[in-house]
Every structure is written in structure tokens, then in C-alpha cells.
Amino acid sequence: MLMTIAPDNLKNLLDKLARDRLLVAPSMEDGVTRLKPVHSAAEIAFDYSNTATSIKDFLFPQSEDLLRFVTDGTLSIEEIKPERAQVAFGLRPCDLASVALMDKVLLGGEFSDAHYQTRRNNTLLIGLACENPADTCFCTTYGYNPGWAGAADVMLYKDGDKYLAEALTDKGRELVGGPGEGLFKPADEAAGEAVKKAYAEKDVPFGKEVDVQGIDKILDGFFYDQYWDDISKKCIGCGTCTYVCPTCHCFLLTDEARGGQGLRFRCWDSCMFANYTKMASGANPRPTKKERVRQRFMHKLNYYPNRYGGSYLCTGCGRCVAMCPVGLHIAGVIKDVKGVKAHA
């Protein structure tokens, strides 16, 4: 069912939510708009194309406590569970799409990641459709669009001076009927659907330039191509692309102990770092930038779709396009590989 909510009511709702759970929202600080914990709606930026960091920070945080241990003489281990409730507001369609891709890795297979599952359960996702896609946005390349609701519990679409709202899950309906009671008004279904359609069909110029169709198959035979040599030379081996990416999920486990007790953490790691695959013996299967750069793009465009069926491990959020210091980003690689292929 479609509803509308006035901006003031939305702010009231967010303020209300901030009282009993962690409110995460786009907020501008020193010129950077990123998703961060805020105390009230007053801190929220409502006018932004996309946030510098993604929802990943809160479903799969950069550092996460896994367990506490005591090692004085004996050993005891206590699992730490991320029990806090959180609500994330203002998620763009690319981030909402990324959640499904992360779910496949972290919740799929023989082992399910309990920490991630708990955070998923405890987090209410409120999406906000894109009014003005940035120059670097290319979500439409992957079949998403500026109105894509993905994993959202509630999806909002700015419609003139109000927001069109749709509750998509039980969690979302609980929000509308619970804390949101009296703040939402029923919307005209037909007019609402028209708004949704307009967002879904919104032009994403960069998306038109990048055609991903069939790249997984092309890459099957592209592993040994000279291209990886050429392109990887300019990589500086920083972790920017992987850390701002909403779908990169590689991590490491690390301990910190002081005086017989300590914590084990799970922290993001980056396949672009030289030490990433270096073994204790000193052997490193991916010793140079070439192997590392190739790994990152093969993973996103070939290994992942082959392993998890279909979708690519990229949602076209454009963060790596905007932030890679040397302009080595996935949209460029897709274009290049197809270009190289076309000439070959």
C-alpha cells in the first residue's frame, strides 16, 4: 500500500526512532556526506546524490568485535553479539541492491555468518529514491534504477513537497503502524505508481555508457590477457575502492590482548593490499599489482556471478569511479574489456 509522509513528519519519525535505537543517516561533516550515526533529524542531510560510505559500514562494520577471551592460566571465550537495534535512513537504490549481494555470500552456503545475520535482523532499512543521480552513477548498467527498492523495509520517493512511501516488509509495516502511526497518510495508488515509474525510468547518463551484458562469459577467457598488465600498472595499491564499495566483503580476523585478556575482531581487508594473500612462509600467490587488480575485477564480474548465480558483485554506485585516485574503476574496466574484446 502506498502512503505519503510530509517532510516534517518524516523528521519527527526519525527523531522518535533515534530515541531508542541507533539512527544512521547521511550527514555532512567537513564537506563529506557519509552515512553516520546521528542523534536527531537535524543532523541529517536530505540533499545529496550519494553518501561517501555505504550501508556496509553498519551491517558489516569495518571492525567488529567477535569474542572476548581471558587467557590467564585457563581459557574462556565469550561470544559478543551485536544486539543493538539500528535504523538506517536515506539509503540509495545501489546500497539497497548491495544488501542482497552481500546476503548471498555471508548468509549463503554451508556456514551462515551469525554476526551479519543479527545485524540484518536488527536493522531497519529506509530507502530514498534518487532524484539526481551523480555523473559517476551507473546502477542501470546492472538492471537497477534510481527507484530500485532492493532490500528496503520502507522505500521513500521524494514527490514534490512530500515523500511517497511504501512499506515493503513486515518490519517496514511495523514501522508505519507503530512509531509512524498518524504520520503517514494514504496515497492515491495510481498517482503513486506513476511517481515510482518515473523514478524507475529516470535517466542515468553514465549507466548508458557502460554495458555489462555478457562480460562474465567474456572474462572466462580473459584471464591471461595483456590488458591486466597494462591497466594494473597505474594502481597504487591502496584500499579505497574496496573500502568504499558496498559489496566488497573480504575480511581478516585479528586479536588484541592486554594482560591476559583481549578481544578478537573481524576487520575489513582489501585484496589490493600486497600482504593480503601473503602466507607465513613468505609465499604470495598474488605477488604483484597485476594479479591483485585482476583478482578484484574477476571476482566482481566473473567469479561471483559464476558462484552465486547471475548477478554481478557491483551495483553501479559509482563510489570507486569517483574516489579511485588513479581512475582505475570497474566501469572503465567493463568498457575496456568489451573494447579490447571488440578489437581482438
Added chain:
Amino acid sequence: MSVNEKAAQAAGAATGPSTVAAATPAPEGWEPKIIGFACNWCTYAGADLAGTSRIQYPPNIRVIRVPCSGRINPQFVVRAFQRGADGVLVAGCHPGDCHYSTGNYFARRRYLLATRFIEYLGVEPERLEVRWISGSEGQKFADTVRELTEKIRALGPQRRLRETL
């Protein structure tokens, strides 16, 4: 702290200026913890002399003996603050007296810069003390430790660079 702030801190996120240092009073029974980096040839001997001469000074300092003040990487100072020191004393031979001739001259340049830099990052300047204390200056060592302890007692616990585990 509100639920929000606790949670925000748990997320490793900034909690805004409201939680910055100083605001929280020192806990009951708190005693300043001071790490003293002392060069082996002068200051350590000076500290020893203070002891054998039975000069009283506060027990708040934990001395770490190093070969030379030139060995004391400012990283050590930041690490000490990170791991719970409320104050740090860096001490070595007087200029001209270095056992290795010139180590303390390099240390002097380094700490002229480092004291200012650490202050610039928001650590109260009183928390880092650099002093030349010779092997015969047992009294100076004791006085330095006493003054430093009192200054830090007045400031309260150092939370600026302290890690939370």
C-alpha cells in the same frame, strides 16, 4: 551516555564533540600514571642516585631504561599515551654530555618538533615533559617527577589518545 552514543561508540564512529576528553571527571582513587623514558647513562643514574640518596618522589612514574635519549622515538610517547599513560617524561644527558657524543642533540631537535606536534593534536602540553637530567642530578630527577605528577593530577586522566579495548 545515551543508548545512541554507546552504540555509536561501539560502531567505532565519532560521537561528536560532546564526548571529548576532559569532560569526564577523574574516577575515585585515580592516580596519575607516568611513563618515564630514561637514558641509561645519565637520567637512569640520576634516578638511581635519587633512590640511594633517599630523596622522596611520587611513585607514579614507571621508568623504562633506554640506551640514549636519541633512541626514544616519539612513537613510543604516543604509544604510552595510547596504552594508558597520563603523562610521559623523556629524559637524557645534558647537551654535550651524551655517551654517544651526539644522540641527545638529535633527540633535542626531534622533541622540539614532537612536543609541539603532539600538543597540536589536542594533548595538553603539560603531559609530555622533556628534561636533561644528569647522573649527579638525583634531586632534579625527583623534583621533575614531583612537578610532573602534580601537573597531571591537576589535569586528570589522559583520554585523548587512549585506546578502548
Added chain:
Amino acid sequence: MPESPLIPLVGTIDKITSETAASDIKTFQVSFDDPAVMDNFNYQSGQCAMLSMFGVGESMISITSTPTRKGVIEFCIKKTGRVTDAIHEAVAGQKLGIRGPYGNHFPLEMMKGKNLLFIGGGFALAPLRSLINNVLDNRKEYGRIDIVYGARSPGDLCFKYELFENWTKYENTGVHVTVDRGDDKWTGPVGFVPPYLESLNPSAKDSVAITCGPPIMIKMVLQSLSKLGFADDQVVTTLEMKMQCGVGKCGRCNVGGKYVCVDGPVFTLTQLKQLPPEF
């Protein structure tokens, strides 16, 4: 039981056996502190487990004991990095964390009724030992068994009690040991494993070769096996990669589209040849 697969269970090191003269390789017998977990810890030859030294970190180690001898879990560990250093410093009775078992296992079904040729080098005999004891415990189900093993020097030979006492007792089973350099007491063959293997000239007919060793040895052994007429699907080997999670999430142990922690570590040469050479 912890909810997360990343949380280890508490175990104890029961017994430590030094394997080599330099004591840089030791076998650790461990048990879970919870008897119920100990009873339910079912693994197969070729699988690994993640051992935790708290405050230092975790390491993925192959299980060297055989599931046919229940109640014994052993890991053979070489001192190579921070975690293994810490394990080597441990004394019997010390606690550690264990989680697992992880990965696939040696394809026992495909080996049934076949002649088996084991080729190991250095401390990489560890995963093979699990399989060797496994098949020897069911000796009748297999054909001839040959174990070819080499190490740098007599002092570097692992599992001497198995090589020279236990395994030689079985019928129709040959143990062939070589060293790169002998010493004044060594009377056996001297030389690298691949030429030694070729000199033994094992028959490829109805055989499966299982090899484990340092990368350079594997590379040469694979060439030798090919010369001896072994087809790719008759050759089984294991891969080693850096691992953090062990459960196919953390993303670093992949070789092409395969994760060594869940899809490996055991691969046939046929499978291996379909992977990019990033191992």
C-alpha cells in the same frame, strides 16, 4: 555452541611429539574440553581445522590423525609464522581454540579397490598421514600401497615411527624414503623425490597417486607422474592458501572461482588444470 562459525571452542593440548631433529616440526594431540563436542567431532582425511592462540591469531592446519581412530585429533605443525611460533611454545595441558573441520576431503570412494601411490615431501606428509592410516585401517579395500617420501636430511624426516615401524608392517605395502642429503648414519636412498619416484617406476594401471609437498616438489612430481603414465584424473593433490575465516566468506583463499577453504584443499589434477595458476 556459539552461533557464529567464526567462534572457536576451547580445547587442550594433550600431547606434544617433536618430529624432527631441529624440533621445528611437532605433532600436537588435542581434545575439546567439552566431551560432547569431542564425541561429535566428525572429520574426514584431508580436512583442516582452524587453531587459535588467543592474543596472537589463528592458523588453518590440516588434521593429521585418521577419523578411523576415534578420540584422537592430531595436528602436525611447522614453526613458520607468529601463530605457529606461539603453538610451538605451548606445553602439554595448555588451552587453545579449535574450530572446524573445514574443507573437502580425499576422495576415498574413487580410491576403493585401486593401487595407491602416496608421494610426500617434508612436513606435507601430515595430511597424507591421515589418509594413509585411514586406508591402512581398512587395508582389504585397497590394492597395493606405496608410500614415497622425502625430506631434506634424515633429521628432517617426519613421522619416523610411522615410516619405519608402523606402515612397513602391513602386507603389500611399500615405504620408500629418500633424503636430499644423507649423513653418516643414513644408509637409504639419497636424492630428490621426483627422480626417486621415476626410478621406482610404479605402474599407473588401476592406480591413484596422492601427492603433497612444497610447491616446487609438487610441480616436478606432477611431471614425473605424467611421464609414468598417470592420467590427470588419477592424480590428487592439495592446495595451500592464506586463510582467515575457513568458511568461504573472507575472500582471500580463492584460486579463480574456487575457495580453497570450502571447495578444497583437495583437488584432482583435472580440476587443478581448470584453475588459473594463482597458487
Added chain:
Amino acid sequence: MSAIFTDHQAALRDEVRKLLTDGTIKGFIGYARGRDSYHPAPAIVTRPDQVDGLILDQFCIFGLTKYLLDYIFEDGKMGIVAKGCDSLALQRLITDHRVSRDKVHVIGLPCAGVINAEKVAQLGLGNVQKVTDKGASFLVEGDKGSRELAKTEYLWDKCLWCEHHNPAVADSKLGPEVENVAMKPRDYSDIEAMENLPPAEKAAYWTRQFSRCIRCYACRNVCPACNCRECVFDIADPRWVGNTVKLSEQQMFHFTRAWHVAGRCVDCGECERVCPMELPLMKLQHKLQKDIVKLFGNPKPFEPSEVEVLGQFRATEDPEEFM
């Protein structure tokens, strides 16, 4: 001062093609078109057929010299294009004995200032077609509009006080040298303002900045002074900075990084420019610089010298504060 990089693009391509063809160099480090006309990207070409991809325009800011470290263990020369500021970075690497001068062929690029693309990209001029030097301003013509942009407002800050318009190290030069005067004096007023804040406010400021850091190491990886064979942050034991991302570790990281290049920073500003979270990293370096100038009487600590500021002392002239 009227030179536009684009004027030299053809000459650059010709020279690189010649150098590659006659075997003088085995590869060339330059610029190619990036995601749009405002963001040229570094490019390393090794074959003559790639040379036509090289570009030069007034947005070419990226300091390329650090790439030379990728080739120090290989035979043969690498070619590189270097502005004045880049040549300081190159001198840094040479002075630190990390790059051998005879293994680099430097094509010098006299520079009257690089336009801050991040500012211009906001103006909606579309795809940039042409940039003309008008003395005190640049005329930027795009397919959606043109604007005359005052240099004092639209150049990178470092270009305004730059005193190194002409490359100090070069085997050949593109175009005549430009007049080597700073557009305005080096200015540390923002550093002084920060120094005058009470400790709690300084702490609040840096807490806010450092807690935004994602520890991608882009600042380190782009820095020509961060050229250690093995970086302290990559060493597992002893581990000076843990993997966990929390304020105390971020501070340790940034303190260490800044301190390790104290007195060695060439003031190229690349760390701050590439930071995806826009941390004001040069505020750390400028503080160190300012103090070095004041304390040790070294007027230009950003010019590499054989003995670095913290690797020397003056027994009697250095200030004495620790008696």
C-alpha cells in the same frame, strides 16, 4: 606566464614515441584521459601504439614519481613527465637513494599552475574543450558553457604559493621556462588559528577528522616521501598500528605517518588530495613545516637536501627548552 599544458601534448607524444622506439626508455609514466575531462588519470605506456592515449591538460595534477619505485629492480630506464612540484618529489626519491637518477628520463613541464578540477567540475561547464591562459585567469571552455576563472581562486592551493614552477630535474623540457614567482606568500594562518585553540577544541577537531578515516592507505601509497622498502604499517611484528579501526589506532596511524615524513615532506599535497574521506592531512605537514622553519632556521624544508632536518643538529644554535 602563459603556457598551457595542452600546447605541449603533441610534442610530448612525439618525444615519448621516439624514446620508446629508439629504446632510450622501456616505459613512460604520464597521463591519459580519466573518467571525464576534469580527471586525467595516470597512465603507464610501454608500447608506441599506446602513446596516442597520452594527454596533457591543465588538470594534470597527479604526482607520478612514486610509480618509479615499481621499476627500481628492473633494467632499463623509465620516462616520466614532471612539473616543478613533481621534480621535488623526484629529488626526494633520488636523495633517499630509492631511485637512481640515471634510470629516469625526465621530460620537464614548466607549469604556471594546475586548475583545481574538483572546483571547476561543480560549475556545469560540461566536457572541457579548451583552456586558455589569460594571465591572472584561465578561460575554460566546455560544451555546456565557458567561464573565466581567477587563478587565485581556482588553482590548487599549493600552486598559489609555489616557487618551483620549473622542474629542477629534467632531461628535456616542454616549452620555455615560466616566470618563477609565487602568486601569494606561503600562508600558515590556518595552522596558527588551530594552535591557538584550547586543547579540548583541538582534540575535538582531530577526533572528528581521524574518526572518518577508513585506513585505505591512499595517503601513504601516493606520498613520495613514504618510500620505505617495508612500511611500518605492513609489519606484523612489532605491530605499531592494529588492524582494528578505532579512534586510538587511527590517531596512531596518522601521527606515525605524519611524523615519518616530518622534514622530508615535499609539500606536494597528494595525501590530502587523494584522501577519499577528505581528511585535512596537509594541516599536519604544514604544522611540522612551520615549526621547522621557526625552530631550525631552515626556510624551505620542503626542498630535499642530502641531510634532512631531523638528521642533523646545531649544537649551540638549536633552541634549548629542556634544561
